[in-house]
Every structure is written in structure tokens, then in C-alpha cells.
Amino acid sequence: MKRLFLFVATVLLALPLKADEGMWILPLLKEQKFDEMKSLGLKLQDYDIYSPDQASLKDAVVIFGGGCTGEIVSPDGLLLTNHHCGYGSIQSHSTVDHDYLTDGFWATTRDQELPNPGLTVTFIDKIDEVTDYVKAELAKDKDPNSMNYLSPSFLNKLAEKKVGKKFLQNNPGTEVEIKPFFGGNQYYMFTKKIYSDVRLVGTPPSAIGKFGADTDNWMWPRHTGDFSVFRVYADKNGNPAPYSETNVPLHPKRWMKISIKGFQENDFAMIMGFPGRTNKYYTSWEVAERRDIDNAVRINIRELRQKAMLEEMLKDPKVRIQYASKYASSENAYKNSIGSNWAINKRNFEQVKRDEQEALLAWGKKECQPQYEEALLTLEQIVSDRKDLRSRKWMLDEAIVRGIEFTSVPTDVDTLITALTKDDQKGIKKQLFLLSNAFRRFYDKDYAPEVDRKIAKVMLKEYRRLVPTKVEPAYFANIDKKYKGDVDKFVDELFEKSIFGSQENFSRFIAHPTAKELEQDPMIQFALSVKAEQRELNQALKQFDDGYNLAHRTYVEGLLRMNKGEAQWPDANFTLRLTYGQIKGYSPRDCDYYGCQTTLDGVMEKEDSTNWEFVVPQRLKDLYAKKDFGPYAAANGKMPVALCATTHTTGGNSGSPVMNAEGELIGINFDRNWEGVGGDIEYLPDYQRSIIVDIRYVLFLIDKYAGADYLLKEMEIVK
Numbered sequence: 278m279k280r281l282f283l284f285v286a287t288v289l290l291a292l293p294l295k296a297d298e299g300m301w302i303l304p305l306l307k308e309q310k311f312d313e314m315k316s317l318g319l320k321l322q323d324y325d326i327y328s329p330d331q332a333s334l335k336d337a338v339v340i341f342g343g344g345c346t347g348e349i350v351s352p353d354g355l356l357l358t359n360h361h362c363g364y365g366s367i368q369s370h371s372t373v374d375h376d377y378l379t380d381g382f383w384a385t386t387r388d389q390e391l392p393n394p395g396l397t398v399t400f401i402d403k404i405d406e407v408t409d410y411v412k413a414e415l416a417k418d419k420d421p422n423s424m425n426y427l428s429p430s431f432l433n434k435l436a437e438k439k440v441g442k443k444f445l446q447n448n449p450g451t452e453v454e455i456k457p458f459f460g461g462n463q464y465y466m467f468t469k470k471i472y473s474d475v476r477l478v479g480t481p482p483s484a485i486g487k488f489g490a491d492t493d494n495w496m497w498p499r500h501t502g503d504f505s506v507f508r509v510y511a512d513k514n515g516n517p518a519p520y521s522e523t524n525v526p527l528h529p530k531r532w533m534k535i536s537i538k539g540f541q542e543n544d545f546a547m548i549m550g551f552p553g554r555t556n557k558y559y560t561s562w563e564v565a566e567r568r569d570i571d572n573a574v575r576i577n578i579r580e581l582r583q584k585a586m587l588e589e590m591l592k593d594p595k596v597r598i599q600y601a602s603k604y605a606s607s608e609n610a611y612k613n614s615i616g617s618n619w620a621i622n623k624r625n626f627e628q629v630k631r632d633e634q635e636a637l638l639a640w641g642k643k644e645c646q647p648q649y650e651e652a653l654l655t656l657e658q659i660v661s662d663r664k665d666l667r668s669r670k671w672m673l674d675e676a677i678v679r680g681i682e683f684t685s686v687p688t689d690v691d692t693l694i695t696a697l698t699k700d701d702q703k704g705i706k707k708q709l710f711l712l713s714n715a716f717r718r719f720y721d722k723d724y725a726p727e728v729d730r731k732i733a734k735v736m737l738k739e740y741r742r743l744v745p746t747k748v749e750p751a752y753f754a755n756i757d758k759k760y761k762g763d764v765d766k767f768v769d770e771l772f773e774k775s776i777f778g779s780q781e782n783f784s785r786f787i788a789h790p791t792a793k794e795l796e797q798d799p800m801i802q803f804a805l806s807v808k809a810e811q812r813e814l815n816q817a818l819k820q821f822d823d824g825y826n827l828a829h830r831t832y833v834e835g836l837l838r839m840n841k842g843e844a845q846w847p848d849a850n851f852t853l854r855l856t857y858g859q860i861k862g863y864s865p866r867d868c869d870y871y872g873c874q875t876t877l878d879g880v881m882e883k884e885d886s887t888n889w890e891f892v893v894p895q896r897l898k899d900l901y902a903k904k905d906f907g908p909y910a911a912a913n914g915k916m917p918v919a920l921c922a923t924t925h926t927t928g929g930n931s932g933s934p935v936m937n938a939e940g941e942l943i944g945i946n947f948d949r950n951w952e953g954v955g956g957d958i959e960y961l962p963d964y965q966r967s968i969i970v971d972i973r974y975v976l977f978l979i980d981k982y983a984g985a986d987y988l989l990k991e992m993e994i995v996k
């Protein structure tokens with residue numbers, strides 16, 4: 278016992294990284310983390326997880342669409358991801374008659390599976406370290422301040438050069454990409470195969486797939502069945518091909534086995550997926566900037582906007598549906614910012630980062646490496662210099678650009694004005710047609726002008742309260758000049774006078790278009806003025822970017838050198854990573870403890886037929902009443918729903934496979950707890966939890982709820 282303790286103590290001393298922290302790069306896994314994973318219970322060999330030479334688990338993990346992860350679970354290309362990742366596709370197939378969002382959908386045969394133009398699934402065939410190659414190419418550049426080292430187009434050209442045009446021609450659907458890691462200190466090349474025939478196989482109703490909706494979003498304990506099922510199709514040779522009836526299900530290199538054996542608290546778990554973005558290498562100044570500008574502005578503005586939106590949503594069922602998705606996406610980032618600031622303060626991230634900086638300064642001095650001190654001074658200076666501009670940009674983005682929908686009315690009307698002035702009938706007809714289309718895109722089925730009007734008043738008042746008049750978009754000066762500062766009157770007039778203010782206004786304009794009306798249109802002028810301000814701010818802030826990026830690279834390089842010999846993980850950049858840890862509950866506050874597993878009991882406890890977020894479908898209630906759980910119940914007879922684990926995940930990890938020590942699928946990752954989102958800056962071992970839908974709930978829903986048990990036949994289920 279004592280020996281064990283001593284051993285653990287030395288390991289801990291030698292490891293400043295917190296256990297379970299990290300989003301690890303697969304080719305380095307064996308050298309960096311494999312032993313530790315073994316000691317936590319992993320039963321696999323490193324090459325079972327990742328191997329450059331043979332099929333491994335990594336070949337079953339894919340990018341789903343543009344921002345989620347998915348996993349292949351059958352030899353016929355069946356894919357699991359989240360309901361919220363498939364949401365757009367599910368919505369696109371939904372009509373009043375076939376409302377798959379409300380009712381769910383299950384294809385009973387393969388020809389009922391629904392194609393989704395534009396949706397892709399990306400496999401990572403190969404990962405190569407190419408740091409030396411990229412650095413050698415960069416060295417040919419004589420400009421010491423060249424920004425090519427971060428430029429995607431430059432790096433991707435290098436990637437194409439490396440594999441050769443022939444290779445790409447001979448491999449349809451294959452793309453290569455080089456991405457910078459550690460701020461541009463290391464590079465990896467990814468050879469990707471992109472499939473574009475991806476069909477919807479099934480989805481539970483939103484009352485299950487989005488159960489708890491916004492109230493439960495970023496929350497644990499959670500009771501959401503956040504999954505959907507797709508299938509990847511290929512041409513007869515297994516190559517990527519656009520949708521065609523003659524395409525066949527893809528036979529992948531590798532698919533995941535599914536375990537319904539269950540697990541215990543503290544069991545090993547690991548997740549592979551595509552985390553999008555983290556900021557582990559922030560300096561203390563950037564932590565403060567994030568808290569005091571980015572997060573603070575977002576929290577303040579969205580709170581006001583959502584309050585106004587919700588009032589309207591609760592008044593009118595039509596508005597509730599129209600604004601459900603806008604509200605959800607607003608709320609998603611809002612709650613994240615709250616959690617982020619909570620963690621920054623609670624754990625004094627500023628001090629944590631300051632300690633890191635101090636350590637580097639001391640080490641740099643000792644090693645006679647003055648560049649690190651310079652880099653830190655530069656970063657401090659830049660953060661200080663960009664403060665006002667950054668505040669203005671965040672205020673403009675949050676309150677006006679995202680806050681007020683009519684900021685995006687069509688403004689591209691010059692050609693129409695010219696045609697009208699010249700009385701060019703053909704041109705007028707064409708341009709009016711284009712404008713009508715643009716208007717319809719803006720004034721779509723989810724737009725309620727009354728809601729926009731109400732929110733605009735709230736947003737403009739807050740914006741004017743916080744942003745000095747002299748740096749507002751120029752057009753806002755009218756509020757004082759013409760309306761004596763009366764924002765309500767200003768907004769009302771925009772809606773009355775603009776051709777985009779209502780459907781009637783627009784129809785009236787189309788019937789009798791004049792150049793003068795367009796030239797004087799107040800919403801167009803408002804929008805143009807906001808765009809001009811946005812451009813100016815972006816331009817002004819851009820001056821700082823290059824200097825920032827160069828100093829950041831040097832700072833990160835310093836940390837890597839100082840901590841040489843320790844395993845380091847680079848910030849997330851939407852490349853394939855692995856995180857591991859344990860299935861574990863947590864204590865959110867004194868004297869409170871949340872367990873690591875939720876069950877269907879909790880769904881029933883949360884049921885509220887008067888609140889759309891917590892309605893439980895009758896069929897689920899019947900199955901619950903009969904305890905008709907099939908082989909999916911836990912050992913205690915309860916039906917598992919979700920679990921949480923100490924794994925280090927972030928946005929982009931949604932849909933990621935969660936595996937046990939044998940590498941079998943036990944769940945699908947879909948969220949984090951809000952107390953843990955600060956882990957994007959600094960991992961929080963006692964708070965951070967990935968939120969995962971239990972695979973037994975997924976199978977139960979497919980089998981017992983949807984009656985789509987034929988799908989289970991193509992899966993490998995381990996009991």
C-alpha cells in the first residue's frame with residue numbers, strides 16, 4: 278500500500294497536467310499516454326486504437342457535416358451521431374404532413390432512407406507529422422513576418438505538393454490538408470476521404486432527442502435521447518460519389534462494436550472525435566479580456582434579447598415555433614459564457630496563467646532566451662491596445678448584427694437604382710426579381726417583424742447606453758438629430774417607412790418601384806451604416822492579429838521547450854483527438870452530489886405536459902409503465918438514459934463515440950455541464966464532465982420505441 282502511494286505521489290509530482298486533461302493527437306498516443314490509459318484500465322493495444330498500417334478504431338470515427346462527430350456502427354455504413362447534429366437534415370425533410378421533428382422518422386427499408394444534399398461524412402485515412410517539411414518550405418520565404426505559417430491556403434498547397442496531383446486524381450473524394458498545431462510550432466497532414474451521399478435512417482421525436490431543450494442544455498443531470506441515425510453510401514467500388522440511386526451502402530474499413538454490458542462509476546472511458554477550439558495557451562491578459570469583454574458583452578446583451586424574445590414566444594404559439602431555433606442557438610452560447618466566467622473567477626484562471634508566464638520568464642532568463650519575455654510583453658501590449666476596438670466590435674456584433682434581424686436586409690440595390698434611373702425595363706424586371714428573392718430569404722417563415730421591432734428597441738437602447746455616441750455607426754446619429762434620442766420612435770419609423778418593414782410595404786414598392794425610395798430607404802441605410810462600421814472595426818483589429826499570432830507562437834514554443842519531456846496537447850483545432858478518463862459524478866456545490874448515471878425514472882420525474890420542453894410521448898410512458906426495456910435495462914432493472922465522464926471534450930465533440938476499456942461503444946457524447954465549460958481554457962478535474970447518451974437508451978429507443986429492430990441486426994452488440 279505504502280509503495281503504491283509513493284509511486285502515485287511521484288507520478289503526480291512529475292505530472293503538472295491534471296489527470297484526464299487533454300485532447301491527444303493519435304500518432305503520439307502510444308508514446309505520450311498509452312501507459313497511463315492502461316493503468317486506468319484500458320484493455321486494448323495501442324494499435325487497436327490507432328495504427329498507421331492497419332484498420333483501427335480511428336477508422337470508425339468521422340466528421341459529420343461541418344461541425345460534429347459521428348461513428349460507424351455496421352459493416353453497411355450505418356452511422357450514429359446526435360439529434361442536434363442531424364437537426365438541420367431532419368428539419369429539411371419535415372413538412373406539416375411529415376413532421377419528423379415532432380414525430381420522429383424511421384426508414385423501414387433502405388430505399389426509404391432520405392438523401393441530404395450538401396451533407397458530408399469525412400473519414401481520416403492517414404495522419405502524418407510534417408513539421409520538418411513545412412518548416413523547410415517556410416524557410417524559403419524571405420519575409421521574417423510572413424503569415425504563411427498559419428495560412429490554410431498556403432498550407433493546403435503544400436499538402437497537395439507533398440502527395441502529388443496524380444494521387445488526388447487517382448483517389449476520388451480524397452483531400453489533403455495540413456493544419457498548424459501549438460500556434461504554428463508543429464504541423465500534421467490529414468488525408469481525408471469525403472463521402473457526399475449520406476442518408477437519414479431514423480430519428481426519435483424532438484420530445485426525446487431534444488428533451489429538456491434549452492432549460493436542460495449544458496446541464497447535468499440530463500435526460501435527453503440526443504441521437505440520430507444516418508447511412509453512408511458510396512459507388513460500387515466503395516468510392517465517394519454524389520447521390521445516385523445506384524449507390525450502395527459503404528462497407529467501411531472498420532465499425533464499432535456496441536456494448537450493453539453496462540459499467541460502474543470510476544470505469545475507464547475514452548472518446549475520439551473532432552473538438553473544435555480551445556484556449557489552453559491564453560495568457561492572463563487574454564483570460565481577463567475574454568471575461569471582461571467577450572463573455573461580459575455576450576451575457577449582458579443576450580440576456581436582454583432572450584428576455585424580449587421569450588415574452589413574445591410565450592404570447593403566441595406561432596412565434597414560439599418561429600423563434601425556437603434562434604432562441605436555442607442564442608441561449609447555447611449565452612449559457613456557455615456564463616459557465617466560462619464562473620470558472621475563470623472561481624478557479625482564478627488569471628493567476629493560473631500568470632504563474633505559467635512567470636515560470637517561463639524565469640526559465641527564459643536562466644537559459645538566456647529573451648524572446649519569451651519579448652513575446653509576453655507584446656501580448657500584454659496588444660491586449661491592452663485592442664481593448665476599445667474589441668469592446669466596440671463585440672457590442673456591434675452581439676447587439677446589432679446578431680441582435681437586430683433587419684441588419685441583414687438586402688442592401689445590394691445599386692444596379693436596381695441605376696436601372697430605375699435609366700428606365701431600363703429589362704434591367705428593372707431582372708433586378709426586381711432578384712430583390713424579391715433576397716427579400717424572401719430575409720423575410721422567411723421564421724421572421725416576425727413585431728418581434729424584431731421589439732428586440733431592436735431593447736438592443737439599440739442598450740447599445741447606445743454603452744457605446745460612446747462618437748463611435749456609433751454614422752446613421753445612428755439620426756436618432757438624436759431627427760428623433761431627439763427617442764429610440765422607440767426611430768425604430769417604429771424604420772418599420773413604417775422601409776420597403777422591408779412589412780410584406781405590404783414591399784408589395785407596394787414592387788408595384789411602383791422608384792429609385793428615390795430605394796436611395797432613401799431607412800433600413801437599407803441603417804444596414805449599410807452597420808456594415809461600414811463592421812468593416813472599419815475588422816480592419817482596425819486586423820492590424821493586431823499578425824503581431825499577436827507571432828508572439829503567441831513564440832510563447833507556446835517557450836512553454837513547450839520549458840516543459841520538454843512532459844506530454845503536451847495542442848489546443849483543439851477540429852482535428853481528430855482522443856480523450857480518456859473515468860465515468861464519474863461530481864459535486865456542483867457544498868453538500869450536493871450528482872451521480873454519473875440518469876435513468877428513465879428521471880424523465881418521468883421531469884415530465885410536464887404543460888411545458889413543451891418536458892413533454893413525454895405517450896408511447897415512452899407506456900413502455901416505462903410496463904417496464905418493457907428488453908435486454909437494455911441495467912442490472913438494477915432501471916432503464917439507463919445518460920451518463921457523465923471526466924473526459925476532456927468541447928464543441929465539435931458532439932456525436933463522438935464514447936468507448937469502454939475494450940473499445941466498445943457505450944454512449945454518444947452530446948454536451949458538457951455548464952460548470953465544466955471553463956475547461957476550454959483550463960481543465961477542471963472536479964467539475965468538468967462530458968454528457969453522454971447511454972447506448973442502451975439508444976438501442977432501446979430504436980428497438981422498443983420505434984420498432985426499427987431490423988437495424989440492430991446489422992450491428993455487433995456485445996452482451
Ligand code: ARG
Pocket residue numbers: 361490491494495605606609928931947948949
Ligand atoms: N450545448 C450543446 C452544444 O453546445 C447542445 C446544443 C444543442 N441544444 C440546444 N438546446 N441548443 O452543442
Ligand code: ASP
Pocket residue numbers: 345926927928929930931947948949
Ligand atoms: N454540445 C457540444 C457540441 O455540439 C459539445 C460540447 O460543447 O461539449 O459539439
